[in-house]
Amino acid sequence: MASSKLHPDSAILIIGAGVFGLSTALWLARGGYKNVTVVDMQDTAASGYNPDTVDSASADINKIIRFSYGAEIDYQRLAMQAAAEWEDWNNQFAATTDASGLPADLRPDGAGLGERKLWRNCGMLRMSDGYQLSEVELRTLENMEKEGIREFQFRTDDPIDIDRAEKRQWGHKMDPCHRQERFGVHKAVLDSTAGFVVAYKSCSWAKYLAEKAGVKFILDPLRGKVIDISRSGDAVHEETPLVKTADGGGWTPSLLPEVSQLLETTAGSVVTIRVPQERQDLWERYSASNFPVITWRMDEGNGIYSFPRDEEGIVKIGYRKTKWTNYDDVNGLRISVPKTAHVTEKKETRIPITALEGIKGKLTHSWPEYIMTNLPDLAEFGLHSTKLCWYTDSIDNSFLVDYVPGRPGVAVCSGGSGHGFKFLPILGREVVKILEGQGESTPYGKLWGWRGADMTKGRNGLEEGEDGPRVLAKHRMASPQDWKI
Numbered sequence: 001m002a003s004s005k006l007h008p009d010s011a012i013l014i015i016g017a018g019v020f021g022l023s024t025a026l027w028l029a030r031g032g033y034k035n036v037t038v039v040d041m042q043d044t045a046a047s048g049y050n051p052d053t054v055d056s057a058s059a060d061i062n063k064i065i066r067f068s069y070g071a072e073i074d075y076q077r078l079a080m081q082a083a084a085e086w087e088d089w090n091n092q093f094a095a096t097t098d099a100s101g102l103p104a105d106l107r108p109d110g111a112g113l114g115e116r117k118l119w120r121n122c123g124m125l126r127m128s129d130g131y132q133l134s135e136v137e138l139r140t141l142e143n144m145e146k147e148g149i150r151e152f153q154f155r156t157d158d159p160i161d162i163d164r165a166e167k168r169q170w171g172h173k174m175d176p177c178h179r180q181e182r183f184g185v186h187k188a189v190l191d192s193t194a195g196f197v198v199a200y201k202s203c204s205w206a207k208y209l210a211e212k213a214g215v216k217f218i219l220d221p222l223r224g225k226v227i228d229i230s231r232s233g234d235a236v237h238e239e240t241p242l243v244k245t246a247d248g249g250g251w252t253p254s255l256l257p258e259v260s261q262l263l264e265t266t267a268g269s270v271v272t273i274r275v276p277q278e279r280q281d282l283w284e285r286y287s288a289s290n291f292p293v294i295t296w297r298m299d300e301g302n303g304i305y306s307f308p309r310d311e312e313g314i315v316k317i318g319y320r321k322t323k324w325t326n327y328d329d330v331n332g333l334r335i336s337v338p339k340t341a342h343v344t345e346k347k348e349t350r351i352p353i354t355a356l357e358g359i360k361g362k363l364t365h366s367w368p369e370y371i372m373t374n375l376p377d378l379a380e381f382g383l384h385s386t387k388l389c390w391y392t393d394s395i396d397n398s399f400l401v402d403y404v405p406g407r408p409g410v411a412v413c414s415g416g417s418g419h420g421f422k423f424l425p426i427l428g429r430e431v432v433k434i435l436e437g438q439g440e441s442t443p444y445g446k447l448w449g450w451r452g453a454d455m456t457k458g459r460n461g462l463e464e465g466e467d468g469p470r471v472l473a474k475h476r477m478a479s480p481q482d483w484k485i
């Protein structure tokens, strides 16, 4: 349906039960839309979005919740609004006595659940590698000052902030890597409002809320897999797209080729280390009570981040310096496509050796290595796993939420660009406004609207194409023999 035609009984089909689909479905149902269906080619719910079986950006063990957005104050504001919702979800989740519709590990009597929390306010330490904070960091602090939240940020080089951190019980997270002692310098800012969410539980919770609000789900490799979206071609239904699923015909991953000018599929490199519970010293040290989320050199947009250990002792570390591409033929176009189990036979869990060395450390490497520099006491365990996690990046790292030009009734809601998860409880509120045609009058409608791509300029790496250096096939991939640190 076109924006003007959207009415409470409109049949709305959402393709994909990840963060963007779930949040949109939830807010449509809350807004009174009665005929909303989410389809997905993976049965995401069967395993409770277990990252071992569900291959998507959203199905993960944890994701960062942060408010630091440099000069991008609209994202900072939306993240703050999302934080209030996360708090509310935490309370609702902890209080729910309803077991129906929840996967086993979210039920009130769920075994091995650990804390009944979706989001954990463990703080986030934004560490710089050098002797000064970056420009992006300074803009972040300025914008936080503007919004009245600067007092929750603690600079490690400011005696007033250090004192405030101590008084508010955050002192122990100011320099958990002992950088001042080891390197004589530690330039960082601890954000005491940030932390992480347990991603798979949060997706299950959002699906549960959406279902309760009346959303229907078809999560099935055949009936839920959309292979084509085309116009109906008849005058009566001219604005009703036809959606073809895999149980009715051929197969193509290219649903909307027109977005390939604006969005690119890229892969992030993620590794884990397992801390054994018998090592009580490290088990305690890396718990969320004692260890913050850390980002390192992220102000340059290309650093490394890590989480405290989870309930199983898993410490996740991600590498953002380079996001990889994987080019393939799609309907006559060469575009980057994910190498995930449900898209290709050639699922890839290995990561390029360059990323691995950047994360774990290698003396001859020019990139400063994360584990050996910052978490050397974990080195003895070696790596536990590696994974490629597929992003949809936009040309400017802003989301893309709008009707697709020339395709009545079809909207795109994507382009998470590595930072969409934190908005799960609130993203759909803004998406619905855009779908209802109010996008022009909202900051997010303007930010996320369909935009022309200047083909003569850099487009977040998309312009590199297949000749660029990020193509996975050009890299030697790490194998388990390389996991020793």
Ligand SMILES: Cc1cc2nc3c(=O)[nH]c(=O)nc-3n(C[C@H](O)[C@H](O)[C@H](O)COP(=O)(O)OP(=O)(O)OC[C@H]3O[C@@H](n4cnc5c(N)ncnc54)[C@H](O)[C@@H]3O)c2cc1C
Pocket (backbone or CB within 6 Å): 015, 016, 017, 018, 019, 020, 021, 039, 040, 041, 042, 044, 055, 056, 057, 058, 059, 062, 063, 064, 065, 224, 225, 226, 227, 253, 255, 268, 269, 270, 318, 342, 389, 390, 391, 392, 413, 414, 415, 416, 417, 418, 419, 420, 421, 422, 423
């Ligand atoms: C390595 C990595 C780290 C990240 N870290 C963070 C973080 O710390 N904090 C943060 O806020 N954000 C983070 N993000 C970003 C966040 O995870 C994404 O923005 C968000 O999960 C994207 O959700 P999505 O719904 O667009 O995509 P996905 O979660 O990938 O979901 C898409 C769904 O669509 C389904 N689908 C695809 N094609 C079809 C089809 N043809 N038919 C039917 N179903 C289909 C898939 O099966 C899948 O379930 C990270 C992302 C990555 C990759």
